[in-house]
Amino acid sequence: IAGITQAPTSQILAAGRRMTLRCTQDMRHNAMYWYRQDLGLGLRLIHYSNTAGTTGKGEVPDGYSVSRANTDDFPLTLASAVPSQTSVYFCASSEQPTGELFFGEGSRLTVL
Amino acid sequence: DQQVKQNSPSLSVQEGRISILNCDYTNSMFDYFLWYKKYPAEGPTFLISISSIKDKNEDGRFTVFLNKSAKHLSLHIVPSQPGDSAVYFCASKRSGYSTLTFGKGTMLLVSP
Numbered sequence: 001i002a003g004i005t006q007a008p009t010s011q012i013l014a015a016g017r018r019m020t021l022r023c024t025q026d027m028r029h030n031a032m033y034w035y036r037q038d039l040g041l042g043l044r045l046i047h048y049s050n051t052a053g054t055t056g057k058g059e060v061p062d063g064y065s066v067s068r069a070n071t072d073d074f075p076l077t078l079a080s081a082v083p084s085q086t087s088v089y090f091c092a093s094s095e096q097p098t099g100e101l102f103f104g105e106g107s108r109l110t111v112l
Numbered sequence: 113d114q115q116v117k118q119n120s121p122s123l124s125v126q127e128g129r130i131s132i133l134n135c136d137y138t139n140s141m142f143d144y145f146l147w148y149k150k151y152p153a154e155g156p157t158f159l160i161s162i163s164s165i166k167d168k169n170e171d172g173r174f175t176v177f178l179n180k181s182a183k184h185l186s187l188h189i190v191p192s193q194p195g196d197s198a199v200y201f202c203a204s205k206r207s208g209y210s211t212l213t214f215g216k217g218t219m220l221l222v223s224p
Contacts, residue, residue, distance in 0.1 A: 042216035050210050103155030
């Protein structure tokens with residue numbers, strides 16, 4: 001059982017470039033989330049989706065966009081990367097919006 | 113303003129002793145609380161949760177206590193084992209809301 005798959009695992013990116021972090025889940029969970037983890041700041045919610053076709057903004061949405069065309073995929077796009085977006089990004093899902101979260105392994109992004 | 117606070121960035125405990133990790137919250141509307149455990153280079157994994165209608169929930173070596181009047185919860189690990197060494201995140205949510213608010217995390221080191 002794969003659970004949540006994130007890609008790439010790690011990426012170094014030049015500032016100003018566009019980048020999409022991929023997230024796929026095989027658990028048929030309704031809700032999906034993107035968090036970023038930064039030293040000293042914990043996990044902060046970027047965007048979420050309670051069900052396919054809907055998305056919402058989290059605590060730190062600026063500079064990021066998401067789409068939820070189907071149940072399984074929830075890509076996170078940085079339209080024009082900046083160094084402050086250097087972070088570890090975690091995708092998560094839950095069966096229902098109020099349920100326990102299952103996390104992917106993370107994508108480490110470095111913006112130079 | 114941080115709604116979920118873990119004021120101890122780190123905690124060191126000897127194997128076999130009790131580990132107590134603390135968490136405070138400011139939003140009185142939070143009514144569900146969770147603890148997640150995170151090893152390096154892995155995604156967080158769910159550990160234990162508690163609803164606001166309870167003041168204690170136990171699962172094996174892990175017990176979570178909730179003091180609603182103080183807006184405080186704690187995670188007790190007894191006995192602590194070296195494999196428990198990880199970062200522990202406290203998280204909270206409101207009924208009807210899909211998103212979790214995380215604390216900054218506490219790094220627990222259990223030495224043999």
